[in-house]
Amino acid sequence: MSRISLSRLFTGIRRITLLLLVLAVSQSGSAQQPVNVLIVYYTMTGTTQSLARLVAEGADAVEGVNVSLKPVESVTVEDLLEARGIILGSPTYYGNMAGPMKSFIDSIGLVHGSPFLAGRIGGAFATGGGSAGGKEHVIVSLLLAMINTGMMVAGPTYGDGQNGYALPGAAAIDTGNPDEFSATEIEDARRLGRRIAEIAVTLAD
Numbered sequence: 624m625s626r627i628s629l630s631r632l633f634t635g636i637r638r639i640t641l642l643l644l645v646l647a648v649s650q651s652g653s654a655q656q657p658v659n660v661l662i663v664y665y666t667m668t669g670t671t672q673s674l675a676r677l678v679a680e681g682a683d684a685v686e687g688v689n690v691s692l693k694p695v696e697s698v699t700v701e702d703l704l705e706a707r708g709i710i711l712g713s714p715t716y717y718g719n720m721a722g723p724m725k726s727f728i729d730s731i732g733l734v735h736g737s738p739f740l741a742g743r744i745g746g747a748f749a750t751g752g753g754s755a756g757g758k759e760h761v762i763v764s765l766l767l768a769m770i771n772t773g774m775m776v777a778g779p780t781y782g783d784g785q786n787g788y789a790l791p792g793a794a795a796i797d798t799g800n801p802d803e804f805s806a807t808e809i810e811d812a813r814r815l816g817r818r819i820a821e822i823a824v825t826l827a828d
């Protein structure tokens with residue numbers, strides 16, 4: 624082989640090696656992209672916002688997650704599409720979710736042409752004025768809406784998988800002080816955020 628063709632060969636090999644290196648670096652970079660977990664809440668007097676912050680704390684504890692906490696009034700459908708985990712929270716109004724949360728959910732289909740949110744994991748939380756009064760119904764209504772967009776849903780869990788129990792979501796009673804929750808309410812909210820974030824990370828793999 625002549626000296627010229629040998630040097631061309633080496634130049635070619637160098638170029639291919641460089642290209643492979645660039646590809647490998649870009650691949651490893653995309654694997655490290657944080658997974659978005661979006662927490663959307665409606666609040667009038669602050670209780671649901673405080674519970675949302677606890678849910679966010681739980682999600683934030685999971686590595687590789689980027690948590691956004693947003694009032695429903697400022698959420699866009701693009702925010703939903705960019706998230707791998709979506710957690711909705713609402714006060715209980717007459718046994719159901721508050722109107723602004725329902726209007727937002729309805730707007731997903733009415734204004735935006737029903738984007739399909741399959742491949743995302745959802746969770747829900749609620750606050751209410753009494754120990755009964757509909758908080759669990761609010762949670763189930765929020766989860767049902769998410770199932771109807773194609774999402775999967777989950778709640779907080781306790782135990783090791785063999786021995787334990789699961790809840791449909793997190794709930795808290797409004798004591799009149801938006802930052803006053805029981806230890807169980809705080810733990811449920813944090814566990815909800817953590818579980819949704821953990822599942823979101825596995826879905827993004």
Ligand SMILES: Cc1cc2nc3c(=O)[nH]c(=O)nc-3n(C[C@H](O)[C@H](O)[C@H](O)COP(=O)(O)O)c2cc1C
Nearest residue numbers: 667668669670671714715717718750751752756797
């Ligand atoms: C219009 C209205 C209806 C309500 N209906 C219920 C209800 O059916 N059940 C209940 O437990 N609490 C009910 N509440 C109490 C709220 O759910 C509770 O105070 C809630 O935690 C307020 O959330 P926020 O502080 O995030 O606005 C109602 C409050 C309002 C303003």
